[in-house]
Amino acid sequence: MSRALDILRSRFGYEQFRFQQRQIVDTLIAGRDALVLMPTGGGKSVCYQIPSIQRTGVGIIISPLIALMQDQVDALGQNGVSAAYLNSTQTAEQQRQIKQRLRAGDIDLLYVAPERAVGEDFLQLLEGCRIALFAIDEAHCVSQWGHDFRPDYQQLSRLHERFPEIPRVALTATADRRTLREIEQQLQLQQAENFIHSFDRPNIFYRISQGDNSRQRLWHFIDENHPGDAGIVYCLSRKKVDETAAWLRQQGRVALPYHAGLDKDTRAENQRSFLQQEGVIIVATIAFGMGIDKPDVRFVAHLSLPKNIEAYYQETGRAGRDGDPANAWMAYGLQDIISLRQMMAQSDADEQYKRVLYHKMEAMLGLCEQTGCRRQTLLGYFGESMDKPCGNCDNCVEPPQTWDATEAARMALSCVYRTGQRFGVNYVIDVLMGHARERILQNGHDRLSTFGIGNLDTNEWRSLFRQLIALGYLDSDIDNYGALKMTPSARPLLQGEQQLKLRKFHKAIKPAKLAASKVKPQLRNADAALFEALRLHRTELAQQQGVPPYVILHDKTLYAICDLRPDSIDHLAAIPGIGERKLDLYGEDLIRIVAQYPRPAVTDARSAETV
Ligand code: ADP
Ligand code: ZN
DSSP: OOHHHHHIIIIIOOSSOOTTHHHHHHHHHTTOOEEEEOOTTSOHHHHHHHHHHHSSSEEEEEOSOHHHHHHHHHHHHHTTOOEEEEOTTSOHHHHHHHHHHHHTTOOSEEEEOHHHHTSHHHHHHHHTSOEEEEEEOSGGGGOTTSTTOOGGGGGTHHHHHHSTTSOEEEEESSOOHHHHHHHHHHTTOTTSEEEEOOOOOTTEEEEEEESSOHHHHHHHHHHHHOTTOOEEEEOSSHHHHHHHHHHHHHTTOOEEEEOTTSOHHHHHHHHHHHHHSSSOEEEEOTTSOTTOOOTTOOEEEESSOOSSHHHHHHHHTTSOTTSSOEEEEEEEOHHHHHHHHHHHHHSOOOHHHHHHHHHHHHHHHHHHHOOSOHHHHHHHHTTOOOSSOOSSBHHHHSOOOEEEOHHHHHHHHHHHHHTTSOOOHHHHHHHHHTOOOHHHHHTTGGGSTTTTOOOOOHHHHHHHHHHHHHTTSEEEEGGGTTEEEEOTTHHHHHTTSSOOEEEOOOSSOOGGGSOOOOOSOOOOHHHHHHHHHHHHHHHHHHHHHTSOHHHHOOHHHHHHHHHHOOOSHHHHHTSTTOOHHHHHHHHHHHHHHHHHSOOOGGGOHHHHHHO
């Protein structure tokens, strides 16, 4: 067995390398550079952790998020790996001690922020140490076009200039081809071997729906699929964040708000609860998320439309980092499209920039309204192709019904035209439905040929208008209370030269019956009791040590224990995620707990069959 595989098994408790981990580890151990694109949850950390342990000297890990360093160092400590970080949260004395251990060759991995890593003090400190490698995590922060740009990242080539013979690895989960080339250039990694893994997150089930009453539907979704799980709910405005969090609390969940309007302490406190307690829901604006490395977020829900596909993919990507099934759920309505368009139009950006934003938003809407596989569209957007539909998204599992909307669309467009392109959606729908409202009578619109012409109900009309706006046939004039205007592309449709097939609006949606990722393995009763006991034990350990529960043991490991019921240390050692150190620390207690919850033989399906 190779030394690297031995470390994977004994320290991390995993049987095999996955994806290209093996090749990446070998490249670094051989002293060569690597550039790694792997999706969130793919297992990037192991790629530099194992070579840092195996090679002589300390692995220097550049990480942009001070808040995450603690978690990573704790998790490594749990596996018996000597790791530390240096950052501004530490006292001078703490830093002095770490530097001393570093010089003594006592540390295998050291985490530092980029601004420190490029400072002369730190470079001099390194002169006095053996260095195993440099790992540059979140390497896309080097790109000044990206949304996570960190100027200090562009200085990181200094490390290479100063220590040219030390191998380097740059890692990211969010880079398109252009960003990858930028990373290569800025970090002088032209010689690095590239390891490009698919962007796909196969364990995430995507569902997007439109219509009203999204809060109620959100609750159905959470209650049905995630009664005790941690999740994130994204809303567009602070007000909606506060309201939604309060409402979820009324339903009996622990739900905490997070947005820029809350003071710093409250934000930090809520984030801490989310990380350290089980089953907390964070309701947030997009201010929340960067640097959330919690592996067991089981769902990400959007109560409004993200402004582009990049944002949607990054936000939903926070679900299921541990690779277990997770849900990305989204509900949006007409008002979202209008609000987003207003925000864009009102921004000070130049016209060209606005056009780009607009274009990206249209792509997002295209994803929402489409009737084919969501994953194919998502991956296609990032330049990756997928041969077959995925079978793990709403459209694959329940192909949406379509209807021939040509006639109805013509009525709608014609009504917009005849009312003078001066009114919003509600008004035009009232005319189409023949509601003799006072304003309509005053305007004489009850005498139009389109008055009362349609035979759709309000919801159907709303859906139709939503799609006409989404597909660009209609614009909603932001300076004029959302007045609808026809775009040039409406003409062929209005004149009957073009057909329109649209997604059918589900009338009586029963959210509880909708497919979603089955998140929990089905536990038999006896197993469920054991699982709870194990979870309780884990919580106690986490509290004693002041670390999040997932740093002690992952859910996946607890499920495997329930399934396999180990009755000896050897047996327990075979469970993924339990390395030698955890075996020493927790093994006996775990086996004792397992013994307290024997599985009644009669409920075993196999023995029932043989009777
Ligand atoms: P990333 O940084 O790419 O988002 P992580 O390094 O946090 O991902 O790994 C994600 C999860 O996968 C972690 O729980 C990690 O312990 C687990 N993992 C990593 N490598 C393996 C492996 N070879 N076998 C099983 N699980 C693994
Ligand atoms: Zn699909």
